[in-house]
Amino acid sequence: MAIYSHSRLASYEQCPLKYKFAYVDGIKRKKDHVESFMGSRFHEVMECLYAHVPDRAPGLGELLSLFNISWDKLWHDGVIIHNKERTAEDYRTIGLRAISDYYNRYAPFTSGRVLGLERELVVNLDQTGSHQLRCIIDRLMRCADGAFEIHDYKTSGSLPAQAKLDRDRQLALYEIAVRDAWPRVEKVELVWHYVVFDMEMRSRRTPAELSELSQQIIRLIDEIDSAREFPARESELCSWCDFQEICPLFAHLFQVKQLPLEQYAEEEGVGLVNHFASLEAEKHELNERIRKIEAEEERLKALAVARSDALGVRRLYGDTHLLTLKEDIKVIYPKKGELARAEFEKSMKDLGIWDSVLDVSWNLLKSMAEKKGWGVAGALPSELAQFIHVDKLRQVRLSKRKDLHEDVGD
Numbered sequence: 124m125a126i127y128s129h130s131r132l133a134s135y136e137q138c139p140l141k142y143k144f145a146y147v148d149g150i151k152r153k154k155d156h157v158e159s160f161m162g163s164r165f166h167e168v169m170e171c172l173y174a175h176v177p178d179r180a181p182g183l184g185e186l187l188s189l190f191n192i193s194w195d196k197l198w199h200d201g202v203i204i205h206n207k208e209r210t211a212e213d214y215r216t217i218g219l220r221a222i223s224d225y226y227n228r229y230a231p232f233t234s235g236r237v238l239g240l241e242r243e244l245v246v247n248l249d250q251t252g253s254h255q256l257r258c259i260i261d262r263l264m265r266c267a268d269g270a271f272e273i274h275d276y277k278t279s280g281s282l283p284a285q286a287k288l289d290r291d292r293q294l295a296l297y298e299i300a301v302r303d304a305w306p307r308v309e310k311v312e313l314v315w316h317y318v319v320f321d322m323e324m325r326s327r328r329t330p331a332e333l334s335e336l337s338q339q340i341i342r343l344i345d346e347i348d349s350a351r352e353f354p355a356r357e358s359e360l361c362s363w364c365d366f367q368e369i370c371p372l373f374a375h376l377f378q379v380k381q382l383p384l385e386q387y388a389e390e391e392g393v394g395l396v397n398h399f400a401s402l403e404a405e406k407h408e409l410n411e412r413i414r415k416i417e418a419e420e421e422r423l424k425a426l427a428v429a430r431s432d433a434l435g436v437r438r439l440y441g442d443t444h445l446l447t448l449k450e451d452i453k454v455i456y457p458k459k460g461e462l463a464r465a466e467f468e469k470s471m472k473d474l475g476i477w478d479s480v481l482d483v484s485w486n487l488l489k490s491m492a493e494k495k496g497w498g499v500a501g502a503l504p505s506e507l508a509q510f511i512h513v514d515k516l517r518q519v520r521l522s523k524r525k526d527l528h529e530d531v532g533d
């Protein structure tokens with residue numbers, strides 16, 4: 124039976140396929156991102172510091188030097204820097220400043236007794252033993268009043284809102300493990316050190332919240348244990364995924380990236396996508412052009428109507444085509460489901476119109492309106508006038524000139 128951890132659970136929630144690569148297939152790939160590289164160096168320094176406090180606490184200079192030595196020894200060209208506006212030295216400087224700020228804030232480090240550094244605890248979430256959770260706590264402290272504190276160092280460049288930490292799952296799970304290991308502990312505080320911001324944030328959990336969280340995690344573990352499908356779930360975190368090269372969503376990108384330029388240009392997949400994209404761009408241009416043409420046609424229609432009226436004619440002739448002006452009407456009446464529909468139907472029945480047809484349709488009303496001249500002011504029966512509105516339409520239609528064909532035979 125697998126032992127779960129917060130990061131294992133989070134991996135499944137983020138992307139089941141990423142989880143499968145790491146925990147089902149056991150594929151070992153670990154990319155170094157500069158943020159996590161800097162975080163690891165910071166954690167090393169904290170571990171060294173608290174391993175010696177309070178009696179032999181190293182000085183700030185020693186800690187900065189330790190950070191630099193470890194940085195230089197472990198840095199390699201494969202460390203990924205996503206933010207192109209920053210260099211490795213920028214991150215080193217951020218780490219050094221975080222150590223100085225931390226040191227100056229907490230020296231001489233006597234606010235409690237260290238119970239464990241990178242302390243591992245394994246907890247059974249229920250009696251079955253099939254829902255085990257492993258927690259590794261950055262620093263576990265016991266305060267003078269007997270309270271326990273779970274400390275976690277965060278080197279991220281964004282500071283969460285307090286409300287987010289009050290819902291944070293990772294340290295709450297650690298609290299479940301701590302209370303399991305030391306059942307008589309009364310008070311446990313969760314403490315985050317957002318060291319880039321020189322900020323300490325705290326939170327507490329109620330017994331009910333911890334119990335609910337336990338149940339949630341048991342359900343999540345059951346879901347993972349019974350999962351048969353592990354679909355890829357793309358998100359903004361994909362850039363940090365260690366498995367991008369073998370993920371079906373990104374594998375082609377990594378394959379073609381490695382090709383020499385001439386092979387890249389001939390790669391079939393690349394060619395297909397490029398061709399598709401150029402057709403889409405062409406389609407977009409054509410649609411834009413059609414939209415402009417249709418707008419121009421509408422303008423010409425309005426001009427044709429005005430010219431026909433001025434000449435007192437119904438047709439305008441061009442070299443090969445003609446424009447015919449047609450008068451029509453549009454009947455607007457309450458549709459099924461509209462509020463006035465029932466009253467409208469009653470009026471139609473009272474006038475004897477409804478009974479003559481199964482249903483009122485637009486065609487029926489239009490032909491009645493034409494026959495009875497409802498478009499003329501006052502012609503529409505007053506019982507219907509409140510429901511029916513008749514609009515006059517003037518349409519312009521383009522057709523080929525037939526008279527030219529007749530000339531051909533002369």
Ligand code: SF4
Nearest residue numbers: 138141355361364370
């Ligand atoms: S790259 Fe994204 S979608 Fe693919 S496995 Fe990783 S997290 Fe999942």
